[in-house]
Amino acid sequence: MVNELASGPEVSGSAARTGAARQGVSAWTVAAETPDPELPTLTLADLGILRDVSEAGDTVVATITPTYSGCPAMREMSQDLRHRLQRAGFRDVQVRTRLAPAWSSDWITAEGRAKLSAAGIAPPTGAARSAGPIPLTLGRPAAVTCPRCGSVRTTQTAAFSATACKALHRCADCREPFEAVKPI
Amino acid sequence: MNHDTPYDGLADEHGDDHRWAFGTGFTDPLEGVDTSVPDGVDAPALAAYCLMLGDDALIYSHRLQQWMTRLPELEEETAIANVALDLLGQARMLLARAGTIDGRTEDELAYFRDEPQFRNVRLVEPIDRDFAELVGRLLIFSTWRLALFEQLGNSRDPVLAAIAGKGVKELTYHRDYAAQWVVRLGDGTALSKQRMQAALHAIWPLVDELFRTHPVETALPSVAAAADRRDVDAVLDTVLATAGLDRPDAAALAGVGGRTGRDGVHTEAMGYVLAELQSIARAHPDATW
Numbered sequence: 001m002v003n004e005l006a007s008g009p010e011v012s013g014s015a016a017r018t019g020a021a022r023q024g025v026s027a028w029t030v031a032a033e034t035p036d037p038e039l040p041t042l043t044l045a046d047l048g049i050l051r052d053v054s055e056a057g058d059t060v061v062a063t064i065t066p067t068y069s070g071c072p073a074m075r076e077m078s079q080d081l082r083h084r085l086q087r088a089g090f091r092d093v094q095v096r097t098r099l100a101p102a103w104s105s106d107w108i109t110a111e112g113r114a115k116l117s118a119a120g121i122a123p124p125t126g127a128a129r130s131a132g133p134i135p136l137t138l139g140r141p142a143a144v145t146c147p148r149c150g151s152v153r154t155t156q157t158a159a160f161s162a163t164a165c166k167a168l169h170r171c172a173d174c175r176e177p178f179e180a181v182k183p184i
Numbered sequence: 185m186n187h188d189t190p191y192d193g194l195a196d197e198h199g200d201d202h203r204w205a206f207g208t209g210f211t212d213p214l215e216g217v218d219t220s221v222p223d224g225v226d227a228p229a230l231a232a233y234c235l236m237l238g239d240d241a242l243i244y245s246h247r248l249q250q251w252m253t254r255l256p257e258l259e260e261e262t263a264i265a266n267v268a269l270d271l272l273g274q275a276r277m278l279l280a281r282a283g284t285i286d287g288r289t290e291d292e293l294a295y296f297r298d299e300p301q302f303r304n305v306r307l308v309e310p311i312d313r314d315f316a317e318l319v320g321r322l323l324i325f326s327t328w329r330l331a332l333f334e335q336l337g338n339s340r341d342p343v344l345a346a347i348a349g350k351g352v353k354e355l356t357y358h359r360d361y362a363a364q365w366v367v368r369l370g371d372g373t374a375l376s377k378q379r380m381q382a383a384l385h386a387i388w389p390l391v392d393e394l395f396r397t398h399p400v401e402t403a404l405p406s407v408a409a410a411a412d413r414r415d416v417d418a419v420l421d422t423v424l425a426t427a428g429l430d431r432p433d434a435a436a437l438a439g440v441g442g443r444t445g446r447d448g449v450h451t452e453a454m455g456y457v458l459a460e461l462q463s464i465a466r467a468h469p470d471a472t473w
Binding site: 063066068069070071072074078094095096097098099100101102103104133134136137138157158159160161162164168182184 | 213214215216217259262263265266267269270271272273274276277330331334342343345346347349350351352353354356357359360361363364367415419422423426
């Protein structure tokens, strides 16, 4: 795991996904279907939390990255991944943490974004920023599109919400409050 | 699994499926991460440095947690809970990093060190007397820590660099939250302005300590990092100007024989934080639940 911290955000290659399949199902496919404990309509792959799955015979090493430093769901995810892979016939399952590069909401897949909207949660806007000191934000953040009615007449009511990854917003047209995944 | 009350279930042996509580075998937050110390890096100094940054986050997180149920609005409850959780996560990784070097677990480091062994800056120790002190201290702490972590992202220690790279994203939110409240209070009513100004005046003597270079940092060239005071001042001055507040002119709180928080010399408040943080773990050192 010497290069773990320096490696890129992509999975280690198609070889990892299409390697020794069990009953026609690769370890990647099994692991990728693990639901997120806090957003169960999305999978760990949808959220970009699952970074790598490598398999050799009965041994599988799955690598995940925390969305936030204090993410309390890391242990649940780790156990869920282990149980799923073991049920699929992989006897020796290891789950590892990868810290760098740090998780970005930009890694949520197109399918993940569609599932978020369908669940009434606005997907994140782009998180990428230019180099240099991080600018201070004193005004209100840019409006987020309402996942229920599509209006852009929305305001943020709180920068934090019930989980680390979301903020609270309100729509002026359909009058519903909604959550949005924060861009980080 | 049938129980007379839901609480009975908490006492069950859960096998691999432990609850999140002290003594139940937390997942190592660095599980699977290569924690070898790079060649030429002073390992004991690196451990001490990680303790400094980890203790800042641990003690401040606990102080923020003490605000739970006491904040004026539900939105502020969730905000401060999230800030405290982010800092606790940073603390866990930093203490775990220190522990990989000197052979201690994060629990041993958090619960079984005595006050002189803690290396946090004194800024994080006092209890906030009102909401203005809460957001004023959070503004100063997060502005300083963000500037520090932006530099630390280039550390020669890849673990420290990774922890900092992650923390930067979180601290950006903390700083914005605090800055917006300082502006709202400073630019609010006469009373809110007066209390915001008084809060800054009370906190200011602890700011100077953030920018002192400790010998442990000197022993870690290109591993340790420092926040540039000009960068921090530029942000604080922007917030104060927008809020219509004056930059306090208060003398720095002296150390004891020149020694301060980083040397294990703390304020009176520190013993009370540690008593609350550590007493259960120490009363029941082998407890699991």
